[in-house]
Amino acid sequence: MLRLLSYNIRFGGKGREGLLAEVIRRCNPDLVVLQEASNVDVVQKLSETTELRYWAAKPGHSIAFLSREEVTHYEWHADPALQRAFMEIVVGDLRIYGIHLRATHSNYTERGRMREARALLRCIKEYREGFHVLVGDFNTLAPGELLDMQRLPWRYRVLAMVLGGRVTYRTIQIMLDEKYIDSYRRLNTDHGFTFPTWDPHVRLDYVFAPAAYIDRVRSCEVVTDIPEAAKATDHFPLLAEIEVVDAQLSEGATASL
Numbered sequence: 001m002l003r004l005l006s007y008n009i010r011f012g013g014k015g016r017e018g019l020l021a022e023v024i025r026r027c028n029p030d031l032v033v034l035q036e037a038s039n040v041d042v043v044q045k046l047s048e049t050t051e052l053r054y055w056a057a058k059p060g061h062s063i064a065f066l067s068r069e070e071v072t073h074y075e076w077h078a079d080p081a082l083q084r085a086f087m088e089i090v091v092g093d094l095r096i097y098g099i100h101l102r103a104t105h106s107n108y109t110e111r112g113r114m115r116e117a118r119a120l121l122r123c124i125k126e127y128r129e130g131f132h133v134l135v136g137d138f139n140t141l142a143p144g145e146l147l148d149m150q151r152l153p154w155r156y157r158v159l160a161m162v163l164g165g166r167v168t169y170r171t172i173q174i175m176l177d178e179k180y181i182d183s184y185r186r187l188n189t190d191h192g193f194t195f196p197t198w199d200p201h202v203r204l205d206y207v208f209a210p211a212a213y214i215d216r217v218r219s220c221e222v223v224t225d226i227p228e229a230a231k232a233t234d235h236f237p238l239l240a241e242i243e244v245v246d247a248q249l250s251e252g253a254t255a256s257l
Contacts, residue, residue, distance in 0.1 A: 005029035008235035012039035019232035021049040033098040037064035063087035063098040081119035092244040099136035113171040183207040183220040216243040
């Protein structure tokens with residue numbers, strides 16, 4: 001099993017390295033996909049303090065990773081429709097795409113996220129028949145989940161009203177229509193709120209897998225029981241256990257037949 005942690009560390013994480021490292025250590029992940037990890041020094045320090053010795057980050061890029069074992073391949077991908085580059089990480093026979101869609105609750109930004117979702121799926125079309133997951137901060141709500149606008153900070157309520165009033169969330173439906181399964185919702189019936197840590201009331205973080213491979217996502221949980229998590233950043237981490245086949249072992253077994 002690969003223990004995959006998705007974690008938005010907010011504004012690069014500077015000054016909160018100790019808290020973030022403690023949350024990560026207690027989750028005991030094999031691979032961490034970070035969002036808002038724009039400070040390379042912070043990612044390097046997290047690698048050292050969590051003993052996840054393989055890592056990659058790039059100045060100004062949101063997505064980074066920490067890994068217990070060396071990954072097969074990684075790279076960032078940009079597209080004109082994307083506000084932030086997404087990251088491709090290959091571990092065994094699993095291809096992981098680290099995602100951070102644009103923020104702010106409004107109909108205007110939701111249309112932007114819809115464009116980003118379609119661009120992402122277009123960018124990865126070469127690999128969509130294989131085993132892969134899309135993981136990260138999608139900054140949007142799933143069908144049937146509601147946002148209490150009164151719980152938004154005043155400036156964001158005003159912005160939401162200026163940009164179209166009550167938000168109609170449709171980005172996640174694009175993923176569902178393309179035969180991706182929302183792993184958390186498949187395995188859990190509770191709200192699964194991930195944001196904000198001081199007043200959790202929305203679920204913004206997701207692990208999506210193609211329907212053909214969904215049984216290989218064995219668990220998916222929001223980590224709320226670590227005291228440091230409420231202080232480290234504004235998102236609770238999302239932890240999934242995924243069945244992964246070592247690609248080299250698989251090739252060797254096939255060659256020996």
